[in-house]
Amino acid sequence: MSEAVQLKSKTFQGDEEGPHFLITGGVHGDECEPIFAIHALTELFEAKQRQGDLAMRGRVTLVPCVNEPAFWRGARTAEDGLDLARTCPGKPDGSITERTAHALSELIRSADFYIDLHTGGSIYDIYPLAGYCLHKDPVILDHQRRMAAAFNLPLVWGTTPNLNGRSLSVARDADVPAIYCEYGGRWSGQRQDATSAYFEGCLNVLAEVGLIDHPHDAGQVRHVVEDPRDSSGHLQVQHPSPIDGLFVPLAYLGDLIEKGGVFGEVIDPFSGKREVVRSLQTGIVLLLRAMPTVRKGDALMAVAENP
Ligand SMILES: [Zn+2]
Incomplete structure (x- = not known):
């Protein structure tokens, strides 16, 4: 039996009860700005904790780099060649990517809200966007629309709910309101604009759902597009x-x-x-x-x- 994958995460518990909010980066191993943004969030929460000032209603779990084997290869996928964002919910005893998908899916099911941060990786460059699936439950869809707008990137993009294998499909099936974000790419290392926008965007969404107080507006949003057709949202084809x-x-x-x-x-x-x-x-x-x-x-x- 293969070993279970343990995702490396940090959890911050607020003084008051509230929802569990999950933020992940590094689902693909060639996307680095999400990792830097999640570290900036970790540093912020640690500093507030040290000052005894972590005013939070609920708990936040941060996973900077979900797909560690892919990261060490500097590639989108681990050595088994499976795309983690097509392999969820995975299997507890499968290949390395199937086991990582299983661990990620369990974590997503434990959450009440979820953000998955991506970039275009080494091959693509992507216009900054916050995306979600057009969930059949209107309450969840409303949460997702508000989260995507609050993230405050130029494009808010709702697409078909019928794509499977992704982190967002696990969230959809577990009725966890979830968005994903894309920004730039080219494995460029340190695009400060992407890192800052992701850091700020996550704080905006945490405020939008009531975990923290953080002044925010949606002033950067330029386009809101919703496309329910099954071809929508699948970028690599x-x-x-x-x-x-x-x-x-x-x-x-x-x-x-x-x-x-x-x-x-x-x-x-x-x-x-x-x-x-x-x-x-x-x-x-x-x-x-x-x-x-x-x-x-x-x-x-x-x-x-x-x-
Ligand atoms: Zn990705």
Whole structure:
């Protein structure tokens, strides 16, 4: 029997009773700003605790790096090649990613609210967004909408509730209001803007659901898009490259793009032949491939589309 995975976490218990709030980073091993943001939260709560001033109604659990084996590989996945965000709820006696998924799922079920922090990793660059599934329970959906708006990133994005294997699908099945966030990527190490926005965003949401007092507004939110179609929310399959080659983006994250609008070119490195790539949808450019080398079929771009 394989060993159970113990997630490394810190829990802060407030003076007053209240909900259990879970925040995770590092579900993918090549996403580092969530780790820094969660450490900044840990330092803040530790400092307040030392001053005897942890005014909190409830308890917060912080997990900076869920997928430790993937992190040590500097890759999205651990050595078994399974994407943790497609493997939940996992198995207690499976491969390393299945066991990590099992431990994460147990923790999510113990929570009353949940935020999962991501980035585009080493391959993609993503427009800053707070996302949620369009939950069938209107009370949970309302919580998720308020949490996503309070996080205060430019895009608030509700998508199909029918995606499985993710941290958010475990939360959906356990009726735990949950959001995920995306910001930048490229394994850039230290994007201070992403780290600060995540730190501030988490405090905003903790305040929104009543755990702490923290003045906040939703002044950075520019777009609210809800798309219940089953294709929505699955970023790694959209606008596949027509050929092997080098991708040159000709659009920027956050641009409004029309169906048929050019968003880039893929260039064959040997012949120099160029293939123009055009948007299949009208909406906001949400994701762009950041790694230039691309294989036929790899995703180049994704759009947040108002159906
Ligand atoms: Zn991720």
